[in-house]
Amino acid sequence: MSRRSGHAARNARTAHIAMIGIPAVSHVLPSLEVLRELVGRGYRVTYANDPAVADLVVPTGVEFVAYRSTLPVADNDWPADAIGAMGVFLDDAIQALPQLRAVYDRDPADLYLYDIGAYAARALAEGQGRPIVQLSPTYVAWKGYEDEVLPGMKALPGADAYWARFADWLARSGATTTDVDRFGGRPRRVVATVPRAMQPFADRVDTDVVDFVGPCLGRRADQGEWRRPADAERVLLISLGSAFTRQPEFYRNCLAAFGDLPGWHVVLQIGRYVDPADLGELPGNVELHAWVPQLAILEQADAFVTHAGMGGCGEGLMTGVPMIAVPQAADQFANADRLVELGVARRLDTADATPEALRGALLALTADPAVAARSAELRERARAEGGTGRAADLIEAELG
Numbered sequence: 001m002s003r004r005s006g007h008a009a010r011n012a013r014t015a016h017i018a019m020i021g022i023p024a025v026s027h028v029l030p031s032l033e034v035l036r037e038l039v040g041r042g043y044r045v046t047y048a049n050d051p052a053v054a055d056l057v058v059p060t061g062v063e064f065v066a067y068r069s070t071l072p073v074a075d076n077d078w079p080a081d082a083i084g085a086m087g088v089f090l091d092d093a094i095q096a097l098p099q100l101r102a103v104y105d106r107d108p109a110d111l112y113l114y115d116i117g118a119y120a121a122r123a124l125a126e127g128q129g130r131p132i133v134q135l136s137p138t139y140v141a142w143k144g145y146e147d148e149v150l151p152g153m154k155a156l157p158g159a160d161a162y163w164a165r166f167a168d169w170l171a172r173s174g175a176t177t178t179d180v181d182r183f184g185g186r187p188r189r190v191v192a193t194v195p196r197a198m199q200p201f202a203d204r205v206d207t208d209v210v211d212f213v214g215p216c217l218g219r220r221a222d223q224g225e226w227r228r229p230a231d232a233e234r235v236l237l238i239s240l241g242s243a244f245t246r247q248p249e250f251y252r253n254c255l256a257a258f259g260d261l262p263g264w265h266v267v268l269q270i271g272r273y274v275d276p277a278d279l280g281e282l283p284g285n286v287e288l289h290a291w292v293p294q295l296a297i298l299e300q301a302d303a304f305v306t307h308a309g310m311g312g313c314g315e316g317l318m319t320g321v322p323m324i325a326v327p328q329a330a331d332q333f334a335n336a337d338r339l340v341e342l343g344v345a346r347r348l349d350t351a352d353a354t355p356e357a358l359r360g361a362l363l364a365l366t367a368d369p370a371v372a373a374r375s376a377e378l379r380e381r382a383r384a385e386g387g388t389g390r391a392a393d394l395i396e397a398e399l400g
Contacts, residue, residue, distance in 0.1 A: 014044045015399055018109035019062070019135070020100065020121035022092070023050035023069050026241060026311050027115050028057065030137040030193040033218035036060040037392040046109070048100060067099040071117075076243050076273075083158040090162070093119035094169055100124050111399050120173075122183065127174030131398050134187040135391075138194060138310045138331060141185045142204040150181060189398060191391050194310055195317050195382040198338055211394055214385035215314035217295055226293050228300040232265035236362065237297045237321075238305040241312060244328035245271025248278045250350055254305065257358035259283030267297055295319075303366055305358070308336040317344070320379030322365045322372070326353055343374040 017038055021028055028049070039045050039061040047062040050069040058064050070092045072078055079085045097120040104124060112132040114121030125132035153159060166180045177183045189209060196202050196212035228235055238254050240247060251270055258266045259282075266286045270276065276288055294312070298304060298319040306312040308325040313335050316323045323345040325336035339345035346361040365371055386393075 014042060015110040016044045016046065016107070017111050017113065017395070017399075018065075018104060019045065019047045019113040020118045020124070021047065021049045021053075021115040022071055022073075022089075022117040023053045024071065024073050024117070024243070025053065025056070026243065026309050027117060027137050028053050030216060030311060030314075031113070031115070031135045032057065032060050033216045033388045034135065034191075034193070034391045034395070035062050036218065037388050038395065041392065041396070046107075048103070065103055067096055067103075070095055073243070076246075081156070081158070082153065083156050083162050087158075087162055087165075089117050089119065090166055090169070092117075093123070096120040097123055097173060104128070111395070113395065119184065122177070122187070123170070123173040123175040126176045131189075132187075133189045133191055133395060133398055136187075136190050136192040136194070138192075139199045140187075140190055140192055140205060140210050142199075142201040143206060144201070144204060145185065146181060150185075191394050193391065194314050195378070196385065197317065197342055197378055197381060198310065198313055198335065200334070200338070211390075212385055213391045213394070214382045214387050215311075215318045216388040216391050217315070217318060218388065226267075226296045226300070229265050233263035234265070234302040234366070235297070235300055236264055236266045236303045236305065237269075237292070237294070237301045238266065239269040239292065239294060239312065240271065240307040240326070240328060241309045244307055245269075246273040247328075247350070248274050250326070250353060251279055253353055253355050253358060255279060255283060255286060256355035258362070259286055261285070261359065261362075267292060267301075269294075303362055305362075308332040308339065310335060313339060314382070317342075317375075317378050318382045320375040322375055324348060324358065324361050324365065326350055342378060344371060344378060 019035055035045055045062040046065050047057050048065040048067055051066045054064050071088060079088060100120055108128050109130060112121055112125040112130055113135050116134060116136050122132060163180055170178045170183060192210055192212045193216050195214050199205060236258060254268060258264060264285060268286055268288045269292045270290060272290050282288055295315055298315055298321050301321050304316050304321045305324045306316060307328045309332055323339055325339050325345050325347045327333040327336040336347040340347050346365055348357055348361060
C-alpha cells in the first residue's frame, strides 16, 4: 500500500481541514502542493479565498470557498508607507471575518490553516476553539523580534491609530488572543514553506512552534511545461514575479545585456502590465512571455534574474541556480542581501541595473566555482528539509 493510500485508509472519518488565504499569487502558490497532498491523503479540504485566484486553487482538488477580499492585488495599488499597507490588511480582515463565519460557523473545520495576511482566520478559529496552523510563505518572528523591530514600527506616523484599531477589532472579533503583537506576530503553530537558510536569526526561532519545511514544490503540470532548446548552451530566466512587473526600462536593459550573448538562451517574463511592443525588436536568443512555468524553467536553467520575492528565492535555492537579485519592494531588499550573504547571488538595485552591470554580474556569477559549490550545497540542504510530505505530516500531527 502506498503512503498516500495508507493515510487515507487510516482515517476513521474524513477530517475537515480549511485553508484561509489572501488573493496574492505569491501567497497562494506556496501552499498549493501541501493542500493537494492532504486531499490525496483522504482529507476533506476547503480553501477560502477571493474568486480571482480560484483557477490556481481548484486543480488541487480542494473545495473552493469564495469570499470577497478588498486587498488591492488586481492593480497592485498598495500604499507606499508601511503603516498604510498594514492598515489595508487589517481592513480586509475586518470585512472578511463575517463572510468566513457565514460559511464556517455552519461547517466548522477540525483544523484551520492560514496565510500570514489572513488575520480573520485566527479570529475565526480561536472563536470556535479549533486548532490552527499558520502556513508561512516567508520568514517568521524570532526571539527578540518585539524588542528589535516593533519599536521602530510603532514610532512611524499613524502607528498609534493602527494599533488601537487592531486592538478594538480583536476585542470584538471573538479571538482569545487580544494582544495585537502576539496575535499578529506570534502564531500558535507555524509550518514555514521557506528554506531555513533564508530565515533571519534562525538560531533564535522557537523550534517548539516553528518548523521549516522548505519550498513545497510539485510538478505544477497545470502551469504548463517548458523544454530547453537543443542548441542552448546555457539558459537564463528573468522574472520579477507577478506584482512588481511594470518595468519596461529594466526589460530593455536586460535585452541589451543578454540579447545575442554567445551561448545563452534567455526566457523573459514581463507580466501583464507591459506591452511587448514597448520593448522593441527581440534578439534571436530571447523568448518573451507574460507568464511562464517558473519552476519548470529553473530546473533546466543556469542563472536566474529575480526580484528576490521569497517564492523565487526558495525556488532558486531548491534548484541550485545562481541568482542576480533586483529587489523591487517589501522584504525583497532583505532577501536579496541574504542571498548575497549565502554566496549564491549578486544584488543590483533597479537604478544600477544597466546593461553593462547586468552582463558583468551574469558572467562573473556563472564563472565562479565557489558560487556553483555553494548553490549545490544549499540545494541539498533545502531538499532535506522535507517539503510537501513533511508539511503534510506536521499538519496531520496537529489533528491528532
